[in-house]
Amino acid sequence: xxxxMTQKILADHAGLASVEAGQLIExxxxxxxxxxxxxxxxxxxxxxxxxxxxxxxxxxxxxxxHFAPNKDIKSAEQCKIMxxxxxxQGIEHYFxxxxxxxxxxxxxxxxLVLPGELVVGxxxxxxxxxxxxxxxxxxxxxxxxxxxxxxTAWFKVPQAIRFVLHGTLEGWATGKDLILSxxxxxxVDGALYRSMEFVGPxxxxxxxxxxxxxxxxxxxxxxxxxxxxxxxxxxxxAASVSSRHYREYAADSDAEYERTIVVDLNRIKPQIAFPHLxxxxxxxxxxxxxxxxxxxxxxxxxxxxxxxxxxxxxLKGRSVAEGVRCIVIPATQQVYRQALREGLVDTFIEAxxxxxxxxxxxxxxxxxxxxxxxxxxxxxxxxxxxxxMGHPGSEVYLASPATAAACAVAGxxxxxGEIVAAPPRGYFETHL
Amino acid sequence: MKQGRRAWKYPDxxxxxxxxxxxxxxxxxxxxxxxHCMEDIDPDFASHVAQGDIIxxxxxxxxxxxxxxxxxxxxxxxxSCVIAASFARIFYRxxxxxxxxxxxxxxxxxxxxxxDMVSVDFETGEIYNLTRGARYRAAPFPPFVRxxxxxxxxxxxxxxxxxxxxxxxxxxxxxxxxxxxxxxx
Ligand code: SF4
Numbered sequence: 001x002x003x004x005m006t007q008k009i010l011a012d013h014a015g016l017a018s019v020e021a022g023q024l025i026e027x028x029x030x031x032x033x034x035x036x037x038x039x040x041x042x043x044x045x046x047x048x049x050x051x052x053x054x055x056x057x058x059x060x061x062x063x064x065x066h067f068a069p070n071k072d073i074k075s076a077e078q079c080k081i082m083x084x085x086x087x088x089q090g091i092e093h094y095f096x097x098x099x100x101x102x103x104x105x106x107x108x109x110x111x112l113v114l115p116g117e118l119v120v121g122x123x124x125x126x127x128x129x130x131x132x133x134x135x136x137x138x139x140x141x142x143x144x145x146x147x148x149x150x151x152t153a154w155f156k157v158p159q160a161i162r163f164v165l166h167g168t169l170e171g172w173a174t175g176k177d178l179i180l181s182x183x184x185x186x187x188v189d190g191a192l193y194r195s196m197e198f199v200g201p202x203x204x205x206x207x208x209x210x211x212x213x214x215x216x217x218x219x220x221x222x223x224x225x226x227x228x229x230x231x232x233x234x235x236x237x238a239a240s241v242s243s244r245h246y247r248e249y250a251a252d253s254d255a256e257y258e259r260t261i262v263v264d265l266n267r268i269k270p271q272i273a274f275p276h277l278x279x280x281x282x283x284x285x286x287x288x289x290x291x292x293x294x295x296x297x298x299x300x301x302x303x304x305x306x307x308x309x310x311x312x313x314x315l316k317g318r319s320v321a322e323g324v325r326c327i328v329i330p331a332t333q334q335v336y337r338q339a340l341r342e343g344l345v346d347t348f349i350e351a352x353x354x355x356x357x358x359x360x361x362x363x364x365x366x367x368x369x370x371x372x373x374x375x376x377x378x379x380x381x382x383x384x385x386x387x388x389m390g391h392p393g394s395e396v397y398l399a400s401p402a403t404a405a406a407c408a409v410a411g412x413x414x415x416x417g418e419i420v421a422a423p424p425r426g427y428f429e430t431h432l
Numbered sequence: 433m434k435q436g437r438r439a440w441k442y443p444d445x446x447x448x449x450x451x452x453x454x455x456x457x458x459x460x461x462x463x464x465x466x467x468h469c470m471e472d473i474d475p476d477f478a479s480h481v482a483q484g485d486i487i488x489x490x491x492x493x494x495x496x497x498x499x500x501x502x503x504x505x506x507x508x509x510x511x512s513c514v515i516a517a518s519f520a521r522i523f524y525r526x527x528x529x530x531x532x533x534x535x536x537x538x539x540x541x542x543x544x545x546x547x548d549m550v551s552v553d554f555e556t557g558e559i560y561n562l563t564r565g566a567r568y569r570a571a572p573f574p575p576f577v578r579x580x581x582x583x584x585x586x587x588x589x590x591x592x593x594x595x596x597x598x599x600x601x602x603x604x605x606x607x608x609x610x611x612x613x614x615x616x617x
Contacts (some may be wrong), residue, residue: 024576074458124498140500140526146590189492364454385449
C-alpha cells in the first residue's frame with residue numbers, strides 16, 4: 001500500500017505496517033504541548049482520569065506565552081495552575097518567563113521536535129513543525145489531557161494534497177507570501193481534514209524559517225497538518241539544534257494524492273490578506289494605499305530572526321510614519337538576544353518602534369497592542385478574523401515582515417518595493 | 433409528536449474567535465464562557481438562547497484556534513446539538529471529546545432557517561424540521577468515535593483503558609512496543 005509522508009509517520013507510530021486515508025488509529029506521541037490558555041483546561045481533565053503521573057515527564061512541553069508575562073489577575077491564575085502542575089509532575093520542558101518564547105518558535109529552536117516525530121499540541125498552530133518533516137497537529141485540551149496520561153492520541157488518517165514547488169521566490173516575496181497565495185487560491189477550507197505535503201525542486205531555496213511560516217499557516221487552509229519533504233537543509237538544521245537520533249520518512253512515489261498543485265515560486269508577489277479571512281488576499285501593490293494605525297511584527301508565524309532582519313532592513317534609517325504604532329515582538333529569548341547582538345533592536349527603536357519581550361500578546365487580542373473600534377493593523381500574524389486583535393470593529397491585514405515594516409514607514413498599505421529594493425535572495429539567512 | 437427546538441442559523445466559516453473571543457480566554461469557567469458565546473457574530477445569542485436549542489451553520493464551523501473553550505461555551509449555553517455542512521477538524525474532535533453532539537449534514541444546513549423548530553434523533557442520525565415538515569439524514573459517527581461518545585467522552589474512555597491490564601487491552605489498534613521515530617534523551 002503506497003503511502004504519503006504523513007501516512008508513513010502515522011503508521012509507524014501506530015505500530016502498523018500501513019494505513020490508508022479515512023482509517024481511525026491510535027498512535028504514540030513523541031511530544032505533547034500545551035500553553036497557558038489550553039493547559040489549565042487539560043490539567044483539570046487530566047486529574048479526572050485518575051492516574052497519578054504523566055506518561056513521560058520528558059515528553060511534555062508547557063509554555064506560558066499567550067497572556068504571559070501575566071496580563072492580569074485571571075491570566076496570572078491560569079499560568080499558576082500550569083506552573084504548579086509542571087513542578088508537581090517534574091515536567092522537564094516547562095519554560096518560565098525569561099526563558100520562554102512563543103511555543104511554536106521555541107520548541108524547534110530548543111531541539112524538541114525533529115524529523116519523523118509525532119507531536120500533538122493543544123494549540124492549532126502546532127502544525128508549524130511540519131516544516132522539519134514531523135507530523136504535528138493541533139488538538140484540544142481534552143486530547144492533550146488524554147495524551148499526557150496515555151502517551152497516545154486518536155487520529156483519522158488524512159488524505160493529502162501535494163504542492164510541487166518550482167523555481168525561486170524573487171524580490172520581496174517570502175514564505176509568508178507563498179502560503180498567503182496558496183490559501184487565497186484554495187480557500188480557508190481548501191485543505192479541510194487533509195495534509196498539505198510540500199515537495200519539489202523549489203524547496204531547496206526555501207529557508208527553514210520560511211518553511212516554518214508556511215507550515216504554520218496550514219491550519220488556515222483547514223489542514224490537519226502541513227509537512228515538508230526532508231532535505232539537506234532540514235538535516236543541517238536538525239544537527240544544529242539537537243544530537244538526538246531521528247528518522248526520515250519520504251512519500252512513496254506512487255502515493256495517492258487527492259490533488260496536486262504546482263506552484264511557480266517566481267510568480268509570487270508580496271501579498272496582503274484583507275479582513276476578515278486569511279484567504280482574502282491580493283497583491284500588496286493593489287491595496288490602494290489603505291491607511292493604517294498599527295503594525296505588529298512577531299508571532300509564531302513571523303517572529304524569528306530572519307523576519308526581524310527583514311523588518312530592520314526596511315526600517316533602517318527610516319521612521320515609523322506619524323500616527324502609526326509599530327510593535328516588534330521577537331518570538332523567543334534567543335531571537336531577542338540575537339536581534340540585540342545584530343543591532344536590530346537599536347534599528348527598531350531608532351525608527352520609533354516599540355520592542356517587547358516574547359509573547360503572543362496582540363496576535364490573539366490578548367494584550368500589548370489591542371485595537372480600538374475602527375482601527376486598522378497590518379500584522380505578520382496568521383489570523384485576521386473579526387475581533388482577532390481587539391474590538392470587533394477593528395481590522396487586521398496579514399503580511400510578511402518586510403511588507404509590514406514598509407507599511408509602518410508609509411503609514412498605509414504598500415508593496416515593500418516602494419520603500420526599498422530587496423537584497424539578493426538568501427541575504428537574511430546569513431546576514432549579520 | 434416530537435417537540436422541536438429553536439434553530440439558531442449561522443453562515444460558513446464561523447471561527448472560534450467569534451464563538452468565544454480571545455479576550456475572555458483568561459478563564460476556563462463554562463458559565464463565564466457561555467455568557468460571551470457567539471458575542472462577536474450575534475450579540476443576542478447568549479441572552480436569548482434556551483436550554484436544548486440547536487445551532488445550524490454552513491461549511492467549516494469552528495475554524496481557527498484549538499480552544500476547547502469554544503465547544504465548552506456552546507455546550508454550557510444550553511445548546512443540545514450543532515448541525516453544520518462541515519466542521520473544522522479540531523472543533524470536530526473537541527466536540528466529540530467533551531460530549532457536545534454534532535452532526536454533519538449539508539441538506540439540513542442549507543434548508544433549516546433561523547427560528548425553525550428542529551428535532552434530532554441521535555440513534556438514527558435523522559433531523560426533523562418541524563416548521564417545514566422536512567427530514568434529513570446526517571452521516572453517522574464511525575464506530576471508533578461512537579465508542580468514545582458511548583464512554584461519555586475521551587476522558588472516561590482513556591480512564592477505562594488505562595485501568596485495563598495490557599493483556600486484555602481493547603481491540604483498538606494500539607501498539608505498545610513499537611519503536612518510534614525518535615526518542616527524547
Ligand atoms: S503567536 Fe498567535 S497564533 Fe501563534 S501561538 Fe501565539 S496566539 Fe497562537
